[in-house]
Amino acid sequence: MFTLLKEDGQARTGILQTKSGEAETPFFMPVATKAVGRFVSAEDYIAVHAKAIIANAFFLSINPCVETFEKMGGIHKFMQYPNIIFTDCGGFQMLRENLLLETTNNGILLKNPSGKDVFMRPEKLLDISKKIDSDVIMALDCVLPYGRSKEEYREAVQKSHQWTKKCKDLHTGRQLLFGITQGGTFEDLRETSAKAINAMDFDGHAIGGVGIGEPTELLYKMVEVSIPHLDKNKPRYVMGLGKPEQIIGCVERGIDIFDSIYPQKNARHGMLFTFSGIMDLGQSKYKFDKKPIEESCLCFSCKTFSRAYLRYLFKKDDAVGKRYLTIHNLYFMQEFMKKIRENIHQGTFQEFKEEFLKAHKKI
């Protein structure tokens, strides 16, 4: 259930309620594909104040396997994370050449690196998701890489709608179900898809198939043509976006939910997000720098370690260092979203956006 709280232009705040509690939107979800992220897990997600994370139903069904969740009482108890957990459906894995074996009218055949291949179809997704017991299920969609022909996208949209509808028809219980719109970078296909998904009465709507190589202007365009057709009283989620500047651009256009590995991956590669810009910790100027990554940051890493020490850990490719850096970026993302919400409440979103973007470049 979603309650709209406040609007500031197209930007808005709201409350998403689930069986595991609520979270105020707009929010960003760290990724925990296999009920753990790279170098971070539940205690870290909690410590960075993440009210929601996203895992992947396909990967979880392979390893640890569906039975684990039945026997362990669901994913929350299994990984000791009490807040909201989304599960992605596996549709995005269509973009991975090493995972996608075949696309049929009924679903997708995905390679299982450690066993029997998985035919992901609505029935299977709903069954898995129910046993995992996540809070929000992303319905099965059909994703194509950027740059295919319009005909191919048209076909993919059609499949996507069939699968998504099937998910909706099969769905019961307290878990929320979100539908995903597609359409590549074609405005009319995006509109068609948004209308069709909106008509299926989901608990929330996602815009999928973006952030996969298209220019940011096209990404924004696709959001802009989709939004008018997505019920404003339901949460809107752009899947896969993690660049702060794109998140703020999408919030401005009416998006409520985001997820991405981007902040985590960038952290591991030494790119730290701060409110005064993007810091490349690999630079030698930080070698003897006693300051924390960000003076005003209250994350564990900033409260505890100097840039010099974190740079040293980064340079020696230490796993512990990668964890500290990841914690910082994830904390930053939560603070970033918090500031976005506060500014929407105060009606100062535009000013905040401009101020943020002015500082958000490499330093």
Next chain:
RNA sequence: GCCCUGAUAGUGUAGUUGGCCUAUCAUGUGACCCUGUCACGGUCACGACCCGGGUUCGAAUCCCGGUCAGGGCG
């Protein structure tokens, strides 16, 4: 003092019966990248034949001298 061995990017190395060396690989440094699975990742750039002479059409490679380092003998 004599003999032997060695000397190639910041570091560690490949190449040493002369030509395919515009010199290998790793690391380092710098730049860019990373988006609903994310490897401790990717792309690009920078950076060296100890010095001097000789042989040769041609030398990192062969010869002579020097310097330095390691080892052996006094």
